[in-house]
Amino acid sequence: MTTIAPYDFDEHVELATFIDDQPAFALVDGTVRFPTSVPQVIEANNGLLSADVALDSKSLVTGGEDGRVMRVSPAGAEEIAQQKRKWIDVVSCGPNNAVGFAAGRTVWIATADMIKQFDHDRAVEGIAFAPKGMRIACARYNGVSIHWVASQAAPVELHWDGAHTDVVYSPDGRYIVTSMAENALHGWRLDNVKSAEGAHMRMTGYPAKPKSLSWSAKGKWLASSGAQAAICWPFSGKQGPMGKAPEELGTRGDAMVTQVACHPIEDVVAVGYDDGMVMAVKIEDAAEALLRRPGKSAISTLSWDRRGDRLVFGSEAGEAGLITVGE
Amino acid sequence: MSDKTPVTVLTGYLGSGKTTLLNRILSDEHGKKYAVIVNEFGEIGIDNDLIVESDEEIYEMNNGCVCCTVRGDLVRVVQGLLKRKGRFDGILVETTGLADPAPVAQTFFMDDDVRAKAQLDTVVALVDAKHFPLRLKDAPEAEDQVAFSDVVILNKTDLVDAAELKKLRATVRRINPHAVIHTAQRSDIALDEVLDRGSFDLDRILEDDPHFLHAHDHDHPDHECSPDCDHHGHDHSHHHHHDLECGPDCDHEDHKLDGNTHDVTVKSISLRAGEMNHQKFFPWINKLTQVDGPDILRLKGIVAFEGDDDRFVVQGVHMIVEGDHQRPWHADEKRETRIVFIGRNLDREKIERSFQACVAA
Numbered sequence: 133m134t135t136i137a138p139y140d141f142d143e144h145v146e147l148a149t150f151i152d153d154q155p156a157f158a159l160v161d162g163t164v165r166f167p168t169s170v171p172q173v174i175e176a177n178n179g180l181l182s183a184d185v186a187l188d189s190k191s192l193v194t195g196g197e198d199g200r201v202m203r204v205s206p207a208g209a210e211e212i213a214q215q216k217r218k219w220i221d222v223v224s225c226g227p228n229n230a231v232g233f234a235a236g237r238t239v240w241i242a243t244a245d246m247i248k249q250f251d252h253d254r255a256v257e258g259i260a261f262a263p264k265g266m267r268i269a270c271a272r273y274n275g276v277s278i279h280w281v282a283s284q285a286a287p288v289e290l291h292w293d294g295a296h297t298d299v300v301y302s303p304d305g306r307y308i309v310t311s312m313a314e315n316a317l318h319g320w321r322l323d324n325v326k327s328a329e330g331a332h333m334r335m336t337g338y339p340a341k342p343k344s345l346s347w348s349a350k351g352k353w354l355a356s357s358g359a360q361a362a363i364c365w366p367f368s369g370k371q372g373p374m375g376k377a378p379e380e381l382g383t384r385g386d387a388m389v390t391q392v393a394c395h396p397i398e399d400v401v402a403v404g405y406d407d408g409m410v411m412a413v414k415i416e417d418a419a420e421a422l423l424r425r426p427g428k429s430a431i432s433t434l435s436w437d438r439r440g441d442r443l444v445f446g447s448e449a450g451e452a453g454l455i456t457v458g459e
Numbered sequence: 460m461s462d463k464t465p466v467t468v469l470t471g472y473l474g475s476g477k478t479t480l481l482n483r484i485l486s487d488e489h490g491k492k493y494a495v496i497v498n499e500f501g502e503i504g505i506d507n508d509l510i511v512e513s514d515e516e517i518y519e520m521n522n523g524c525v526c527c528t529v530r531g532d533l534v535r536v537v538q539g540l541l542k543r544k545g546r547f548d549g550i551l552v553e554t555t556g557l558a559d560p561a562p563v564a565q566t567f568f569m570d571d572d573v574r575a576k577a578q579l580d581t582v583v584a585l586v587d588a589k590h591f592p593l594r595l596k597d598a599p600e601a602e603d604q605v606a607f608s609d610v611v612i613l614n615k616t617d618l619v620d621a622a623e624l625k626k627l628r629a630t631v632r633r634i635n636p637h638a639v640i641h642t643a644q645r646s647d648i649a650l651d652e653v654l655d656r657g658s659f660d661l662d663r664i665l666e667d668d669p670h671f672l673h674a675h676d677h678d679h680p681d682h683e684c685s686p687d688c689d690h691h692g693h694d695h696s697h698h699h700h701h702d703l704e705c706g707p708d709c710d711h712e713d714h715k716l717d718g719n720t721h722d723v724t725v726k727s728i729s730l731r732a733g734e735m736n737h738q739k740f741f742p743w744i745n746k747l748t749q750v751d752g753p754d755i756l757r758l759k760g761i762v763a764f765e766g767d768d769d770r771f772v773v774q775g776v777h778m779i780v781e782g783d784h785q786r787p788w789h790a791d792e793k794r795e796t797r798i799v800f801i802g803r804n805l806d807r808e809k810i811e812r813s814f815q816a817c818v819a820a
Binding site for chain 2 (some may be wrong): 144146160161179181197217218219221225236253254257273283293294295313314340341448
């Protein structure tokens, strides 16, 4: 039987995740809430804009209106970096506890022993570390810049006209996909970026901006929000999704998908909607299971735990919860 | 009318007094809190959590159509600000002196996420009373800013004499007959004239239009020359069929005060008619803005539809048009349609003719 432990934080939930297997919620007021076992409220920022969970799930990283980048765990908050009077629009966690963050046109990478700066001509709206952490992709207007984290070599510039608002690497590192303000995804096959054809992958047809992206286990599918269904593009073939139709999962006539989160082991997608509903849908046969009924506002964040038994969600109005998925 | 956060856009050429006004808005006791988005903290001497510095990022959407440019940074900052409830009453966006105001305004129409939570309230242009005539010669942006605005503040009036001010006022009227004009020294404008106008005070704006007040002239076939009319025979037959259009080469008596008419390239067209057929009106305005969008700086209007008891308001920027029902027509109100276009190279005759063809039979 599926059960929900509900929480009401009364503030937009920027990130719901698991830290040390316990639910954690980063709110836009700058606090991070750990509501289980010994409930804790950690003050991270004066106004929080961005948050990401560390790859080891032992902490999360926040970026604030106060210009500070913080590492937060139930034990407390520790400053990683500060850029005075800048808004930290983006944070992204990489291997070995590296952190990438951006304010306007500047990106910084903080590792254990250094902070390195990368300037761009246009604002950076998304950052993704390559799977091994050697490179970092920065989504910007008219494309993506890929920098080497540890060397001064010139960045690889991937060009595609338009406003790229986020970026992800596929788990095998073969693809880069961005979400675009023009209601589309754009992808590049990295083994083929030098050829005129074949490098680009256009994934269009969304009625709204596809803001949430999630790779399925082993990277066979890329799930996305921005439509009345979760749009799942097949990436198992050599050509990626080109020439293939995406799967549309959890289609509803009266609501838009705002968040997607792929199960860590099985080909199942958790889907959050703009009316607060959450469903789990199998990619193979589109079988649906209702996990949460509609609430007061749109689902703003959704994450599985490592084993795929539990989900946390948060909403724009601050409703949140821990869902334990039954058989 | 809505629970969307009102947004005031503050434009003005370099040296027009924007920073002084911003400092006042941030420090005066007016009982309201504003989040202020600036290009750089620069001379803003006030430390305030709600001042956000943002680099202007012009994004051309949809394959680079110039009419579909937005401020990408505003999309991000406004969304960030609005995630937290009840922190402030409104948002103020300062543009750089050289900025084209269109992308800022278009952001609040084009971006779905921004539109859902914020709405353009008022565009304010600060004008340096002393230097504006010069700017008209060398900076098209200065003219655009005035053409775009709902409220124009003639600032630094202590630096000009009465005659210069009169001329300036006439020039601004020529560019934008529909804006509310205020005068100020050192940006000492009453803040409630600028902020939270609940704008879209269309009735007032449209009633203020001198051309509307002379609507009875509409059928007059010829331009009436005043005794000191100095027709040079240039283009008048084309431009001056009616009294309701003033272009760059207008020589109307009431505009003779203005010595800089030839530097004004923007004109406005005011349309007035009875109830419209909605099946004709929407295709008309959509087509017009698609075709002439690049030349239309702004449009706004109130539309009466046949068989519809609610007033319909429209507004637009370049190719973007947005409309919605506003409120029921009052029993004592005349159900008529009024629309104004402000822009360049607009074919008044064509627009007027096609507009009249939308009148309900």
